[in-house]
Amino acid sequence: MRTIIGAALLTGASAFIPTAPIVPRALRTALSAEDEIQSLRNIAIIAHVDHGKTTLVDAMLKNADVWRENEVAGERVMDSNDQERERGITILAKNAAITYKGTKINIVDTPGHADFGGEVERIMNMVDGVLLVVDSVEGPKPQTRFVLRKALERGIKPMLVVNKIDRPAARPEYVVDMTFDLFCELGATDEQTDFDTCYASAIKGQSGLTPDSLEDTMFPLFEKILKLPPPPVTSESATEPVQLLIANIDYDDFKGKLGIGRLTAGTLTVGDTVGFTKPGEDLKKGKISELFIFDNLGRTSVKSACAGEIVVVAGLADVMIGDTVVDKDDPKPMEPIAVEEPTVRMTFSVNKSPMAGRDPKSSKLTSRMIRDRLMKELDRNVALRVEDDPDSADTYIVSGRGQLHLTVLIETMRREGFELMIGSPTVIYKKDPETGKKLEPFEEIECTVPEEYVGAVVDILSKRKGEMQDMAASTSGESTTTIKYLLPTRGILGLRNAALTATRGTAVLDSVFHNYLPFAGEIECRDKGSLIAFEDGTVTPHGIVGAQDRGSMFVPPRIEVYKDMIIGIHQRPGDLKVNICKQKALTNMRAASKDNTVSLTPPIDLSLDAMVEYINEEEVVEVTPTFMRMSKRPGWDKKKTAKSARS
Numbered sequence: 146m147r148t149i150i151g152a153a154l155l156t157g158a159s160a161f162i163p164t165a166p167i168v169p170r171a172l173r174t175a176l177s178a179e180d181e182i183q184s185l186r187n188i189a190i191i192a193h194v195d196h197g198k199t200t201l202v203d204a205m206l207k208n209a210d211v212w213r214e215n216e217v218a219g220e221r222v223m224d225s226n227d228q229e230r231e232r233g234i235t236i237l238a239k240n241a242a243i244t245y246k247g248t249k250i251n252i253v254d255t256p257g258h259a260d261f262g263g264e265v266e267r268i269m270n271m272v273d274g275v276l277l278v279v280d281s282v283e284g285p286k287p288q289t290r291f292v293l294r295k296a297l298e299r300g301i302k303p304m305l306v307v308n309k310i311d312r313p314a315a316r317p318e319y320v321v322d323m324t325f326d327l328f329c330e331l332g333a334t335d336e337q338t339d340f341d342t343c344y345a346s347a348i349k350g351q352s353g354l355t356p357d358s359l360e361d362t363m364f365p366l367f368e369k370i371l372k373l374p375p376p377p378v379t380s381e382s383a384t385e386p387v388q389l390l391i392a393n394i395d396y397d398d399f400k401g402k403l404g405i406g407r408l409t410a411g412t413l414t415v416g417d418t419v420g421f422t423k424p425g426e427d428l429k430k431g432k433i434s435e436l437f438i439f440d441n442l443g444r445t446s447v448k449s450a451c452a453g454e455i456v457v458v459a460g461l462a463d464v465m466i467g468d469t470v471v472d473k474d475d476p477k478p479m480e481p482i483a484v485e486e487p488t489v490r491m492t493f494s495v496n497k498s499p500m501a502g503r504d505p506k507s508s509k510l511t512s513r514m515i516r517d518r519l520m521k522e523l524d525r526n527v528a529l530r531v532e533d534d535p536d537s538a539d540t541y542i543v544s545g546r547g548q549l550h551l552t553v554l555i556e557t558m559r560r561e562g563f564e565l566m567i568g569s570p571t572v573i574y575k576k577d578p579e580t581g582k583k584l585e586p587f588e589e590i591e592c593t594v595p596e597e598y599v600g601a602v603v604d605i606l607s608k609r610k611g612e613m614q615d616m617a618a619s620t621s622g623e624s625t626t627t628i629k630y631l632l633p634t635r636g637i638l639g640l641r642n643a644a645l646t647a648t649r650g651t652a653v654l655d656s657v658f659h660n661y662l663p664f665a666g667e668i669e670c671r672d673k674g675s676l677i678a679f680e681d682g683t684v685t686p687h688g689i690v691g692a693q694d695r696g697s698m699f700v701p702p703r704i705e706v707y708k709d710m711i712i713g714i715h716q717r718p719g720d721l722k723v724n725i726c727k728q729k730a731l732t733n734m735r736a737a738s739k740d741n742t743v744s745l746t747p748p749i750d751l752s753l754d755a756m757v758e759y760i761n762e763e764e765v766v767e768v769t770p771t772f773m774r775m776s777k778r779p780g781w782d783k784k785k786t787a788k789s790a791r792s
Contacts, residue, residue: 183375185453187251187407189268191296192278193286193655194257197308199235201278201347202254206442208350208363209243227560228553236553238264238393240405240455242439245367251439251455257288259657260547263528265292266484267466269299271392271407271455274373277324278306281315281344284323287591287657294331302374303328304341306366310356311346314623317356343369376453378410383451386472387411387419389458390479394466394525400435400459402524404470407455409479411472414449420473421464423481430473434460466527484527487544488586488634488658491551491757492568493519494540498767498776499681499707501564506770508562512539515565518558519543529554544573546658548638552754559753559768567766570757572634575661584661588637590630591655593619598648599626605643609636610665632656633665639758671761674720676713677777678706682726689745692723698748699775700725711764711775714749720777751775 190198229236235256242251253272255265275296279285285293296303305324307317321342328338343366345352346359352366353359393405404421413419415436420428437444437457450456458470467481495512496502502510509515519531519541528550534540545551548570555567575584590611594602596618603613606628615629632640637656644652676696686702698713706712706725715721751759756766756775767774 184248185251185375186248186274186370186373187253187272187376187453187455188274188276188370188373189253189255189265189272189296190276190278191255191265191292192257192308193280193283193288193292194234194259196257196278196280196283196286196289197347198257198278199254201276201306201308201345202241202252204345204347204350204352204363205243205252205366206241208367209245209441228556234258236261236264238268240439241442242455243441245364246371248371250367250370255292257292258549259288259291259655260545260550260553261528262288262291262295262546262658263484263526266295267392267482267527269295269301270390270482271405272301273376274302274304274370276306276370277303277340278308279320279324281307281310281317281320282312284316284320285327287589287655289324290327290331291657293327297328297331297333297337300334302340303337304343304369304373307342307344307356308347310344310359311349311351315356317344341369341372376407378452382410382453383412385410385452386475386477387413387417387470388477388479389413389456389470390482391421391464391466391468391470392482394464395457397459402459402462402464403437404458404461404464404468405455406470408450408452410452412449412451413456413458413470415447418473419461419470420476421461421468421470422476422478423468424478426478428471428473428476429463431461431464433458465524482527485546485658486573487528487530487546487550488573489547489551489570489638490530490542490544490573491570492534492540493543493555494534494537494566494568496564496566496767496769497779498566498710498774500705500767500772500774504564504769504771506562507564510564515558515563516541518561518563522554526554548757549754552757555757555768556753559770559773562770563768564770565768567757567768569760569762569764570638571762574664577663583664585664586634587659587662588632588634588656589614589659590628590632590637592628592630592644593625593653594628594644594648595651596624596626598651599628601647602628602644602652605640605647606630606632606636609633609640609668611636631659633668634658635665635668639671642755642758671759672718674715674718675711675764675775676715677720677722678708678710678712678726679722679724680726681705681707684712684725685728686745687729688723688725688727691727692725693746695721695723698746699751701748702745707776709777711760711777 192198226236238253238255240253242249253268277293307320343352344356351359351361352363354365388409389406391404391406395403397403413436415433417433420430422428436447436450438447438450438454444457469478471478523529523531528546530544532542534542572586577584592602609632611630611632613630617627619625641654644654684700684702684704684706689702696714696716700712712725753773756773760766760775763778765776765778
């Protein structure tokens with residue numbers, strides 16, 4: 146007899162052959178409204194970055210028969226965004242749904258990186274339980290604390306999944322104890338600290354109730370999920386006024402803007418005229434043109450949906466994240482989603498370099514196009530802020546949770562055909578309302594390094610005004626040391642590259658926002674200047690031979706450069722202009738074989754993130770669909786001369 150979860154039975158991998166009887170969703174149509182609610186679970190999967198959330202979802206989907214018999218099961222299928230696959234991280238929260246033993250399980254996969262914490266905060270309104278995934282060796286990390294705190298504050302019931310249990314250095318008992326201590330530190334209730342635990346190796350598709358008795362399916366995990374609470378609604382909720390808090394926005398080329406959220410009360414039906422608003426704001430009205438629920442990796446159109454279900458509504462063109470879809474005659478809006486404020490900002494402006502508009506793939510160059518795109522991003526990126534620059538009509542100040550948060554947006558716009566000029570990242574300061582003192586954001590840093598590099602890392606962090614909180618040797622049997630620091634956010638800008646260079650690429654660096662604290666003083670983050678192009682032209686091998694003795698180069702021969710473009714790192718403090726385009730004089734005063742001995746050092750290939758980390762306040766990054774260049778701001782030398790004259 147073939148058993149089914151969701152769509153079809155997956156074959157070809159014995160590790161994922163179902164062993165328990167499962168009732169398909171089609172057989173549940175006769176259930177009463179109350180039974181329907183009790184047979185529903187809305188869960189989010191939260192964790193620190195690289196602890197295996199998305200791989201765990203893959204294993205759950207494989208056991209849920211999402212793929213047909215003749216279909217190849219994908220890897221990290223929830224990471225559908227190009228940048229997510231390239232960077233190996235989850236950036237956007239995404240929904241899926243499976244069915245196990247007659248219970249539909251709505252799953253929300255969330256990002257693990259601190260810069261995308263806003264994605265985690267806004268989906269907490271959609272779920273009633275969370276799977277807290279923790280690495281069996283590393284244990285709780287900084288982002289684990291952040292996401293768990295958000296879940297506990299909402300009163301959500303957590304469940305612990307100790308993942309990567311197959312690692313040789315796995316220490317599950319230690320990880321469970323550390324996680325319990327973390328629950329207590331965060332003020333969890335007695336009910337929340339009495340959490341269930343499941344052990345898993347997501348990449349192998351194994352799970353079990355103890356570390357030593359893993360099964361080759363995810364059914365032990367599914368059984369634990371069924372013990373999480375159903376939506377807190379009753380059969381009477383279906384007759385109450387509609388309440389649907391929009392937690393996410395999606396777009397469809399044919400259906401327009403789509404609002405996603407959990408239906409807290411009432412029943413939605415296709416064709417209903419509803420209102421949507423925030424507390425204290427005017428009521429807007431719209432008509433539900435289509436209604437969807439999540440089914441496996443896609444969406445299924447339905448005629449109506451009752452309280453407790455996560456739904457997708459179409460037809461409300463002006464709906465925003467934080468709006469509540471309500472009964473137009475009896476509106477009862479819910480409190481909007483509160484997310485933490487951004488801490489880092491950058492300037493986005495029109496490309497004004499001499500090579501602006503010369504990229505054949507560029508299609509969006511004007512300030513109006515840039516502004517429209519940034520305003521559209523605000524629809525779904527709740528942690529982002531955009532404001533006009535008071536000093537320039539074609540420049541916008543974009544604020545986010547961190548440098549990575551903003552560079553992901555820049556890369557997305559670059560791939561869409563935009564040309565931009567990006568300023569250096571700066572932190573957002575505040576003023577203490579009581580004392581009037583200047584406050585700046587601080588981050589909690591956790592750095593794991595081999596023992597021989599501890600001194601170098603401590604030196605780097607101390608120079609950036611860091612305050613050591615803890616330092617301890619690893620208890621996992623590895624010859625590493627974990628260092629914990631409290632560091633100004635200013636000190637984090639460019640820190641990753643410096644730490645990797647000092648430790649030969651072996652440092653593992655994690656950070657999470659701590660709080661606003663008094664200003665720590667000036668920080669000198671870059672001790673070397675830049676090599677700058679002396680004039681417009683094409684780079685020649687002869688020019689590079691003379692310039693590479695002065696530092697490390699960013700550009701290869703035979704590419705075009707312009708005056709004041711940054712072409713390398715000066716080996717000493719201060720900037721230096723070099724003529725990298727000079728031609729060799731054609732005279733007969735040389736040996737015939739002299740050119741054969743010329744050797745060029747390969748240039749440093751910088752990514753967008755590395756460029757943004759490198760530049761200072763008087764430098765910019767020029768971004769086009771094909772090229773990325775660094776240069777000095779227009780008029781930088783005049784400002785420098787005027788500053789020197791005043792001093």
